[in-house]
Amino acid sequence: MxxxxxxxxxxxxxxxxxxxxxxxxxxxxxxxxxxxxxxxxxxxxxxxxxxxxxxxxxxxxxxxxxxxxxxxxxxxxxxxxxxxxxxxxDGVVPDDPAHEVTPPKLPMRLPKAIGIDEMARLLAATEGDDPVRVRDRALLEVLYATGTRVSEAVGLDVDDWAHVPDGAEGAGSMVRVLGKGGKQRLVPVGSYAREAVEAYLTRVRPVFAVRGTATPALFLGPRGARLSRQGAWLVIQAAAERAGLAAHVSPHTFRHSFATHLLTGGADVRVVQELLGHSSVATTQLYTLVTADALRDVYTTAHPRAR
The missing domain is CATH 1.10.150.130 (Tyrosine recombinase, N-terminal domain)
Incomplete structure (x- = not known):
């Protein structure tokens, strides 16, 4: 052939x-x-x-x-x-000549997170009573509280947010996330994100929703359509600029920071793997290298005989 x-x-x-x-x-x-x-x-x-x-x-x-x-x-x-x-x-050829050819080794890229104080500044940059600001605050709080990818966050429906698994107390205690490969996972949600989303659902989403066609999407644009990935990216960039962090904040920064801050706080890597929806713990373990670097920096700075 x-x-x-x-x-x-x-x-x-x-x-x-x-x-x-x-x-x-x-x-x-x-x-x-x-x-x-x-x-x-x-x-x-x-x-x-x-x-x-x-x-x-x-x-x-x-x-x-x-x-x-x-x-x-x-x-x-x-x-x-x-x-x-x-x-x-498919039987077109008798064997596979590329089977034994291995790809070049890729350099290991450590995830880039921002500090807890920087994250607080970033979230504070969305404060305000303007409807778009209320929506933006809810979106960013959810990204940081759950570690979801931006595509997963904008893909959330209202029913995913209101999902209450057996044994959980109250709507929004956990969010149902549809990840890569159509795999679902449940992620706990903290009080800050719950309050921000409830404010958005009560005061803003109904106003946005009547301007467009009926959609189950949780996060809407002002015209009533589901917020796009590009729209979420613009929200993040605008908040980062107001917080003075635009040079090193991307949508994935929230995911990286979520994982890094959990591990720094003592969370088990297997738990973080489940929360992130990683199929392999090896992917999650990259974050342990980040926290190890942070520990080494603190040690070098603080210990009188470290240098």
Whole structure:
């Protein structure tokens, strides 16, 4: 089978069977077009003729000749491996030549959190009686109280907030979050977030809701539609600027700070893993490195014989 036909077959498969987003499909298409060019330059017209050496050569080329970052090279190799795995499983080729090719090791990036005092300043920057400010305060309090991703927060419905599991006291004691892969989790909510959301639900959401079509969304824009991820990002940036923290605050800062502050306060890493919705504790353990750095800094500063 020609390489181009094989790629088209794979792309149709991931589009229909896996239901990938348009952006993800576009990324696959770009990566595999680049891979196809490499194979053509190497004289490989048929997908059956591709060898493990060809895949290694592609990885070497994009890293050394094209100067691709490790993360970009890893993504492109993932696309290539997906292609060959599919073709082997579908019986188009007898084996998978990309199976043994490993991606470049990615540098470990520690999560960036802000301090408790800085978080307090950020939340205080949303104070006010203006309806949008009331909504913004509720959103930011929820982000910090629950550690949800921004996409999860704007995806909340009113029923998710009012969810009361067995044994819990009062609406809003826990929020039901729909995470990656459609997995649901329950996250406790503190009093500050509960009060902020109740104020928003009572005074603001009904006013916003009548301006648009009926929607179950918890967080609405002034025109009555569900608040978008971009809208939430703008809310965060505006609050960060008012608090003087704009240079190093992003939507994920709330999630990172939630986890870091919990672990610093003595929370078990397995509990934090459950709250964040991480499938692997190894991901959550990155935050323990952050808190270890903080402990080391305090020790170095405070102990008379540390330096």
């Amino acid at each position: 020609e390489v181009e036909r094989a790629v088209d077959r794979f792309l149709r498969h991931v589009a229909v069977e896996r239901g990938l987003s348009d952006n993800t499909l576009a990324a696959y298409r770009r990566d595999l077009a680049r891979y196809g060019d490499h194979l053509a330059a190497s004289g490989r017209g048929a997908i059956e003729d591709v060898t493990t050496a060809d895949v290694h050569a592609f990885l070497l080329r994009i890293r050394e000749e094209d100067g691709a970052a490790a993360s970009s090279a890893a993504r492109m190799l993932s696309s290539v491996r997906g292609l060959h795995r599919f073709l082997a499983e």
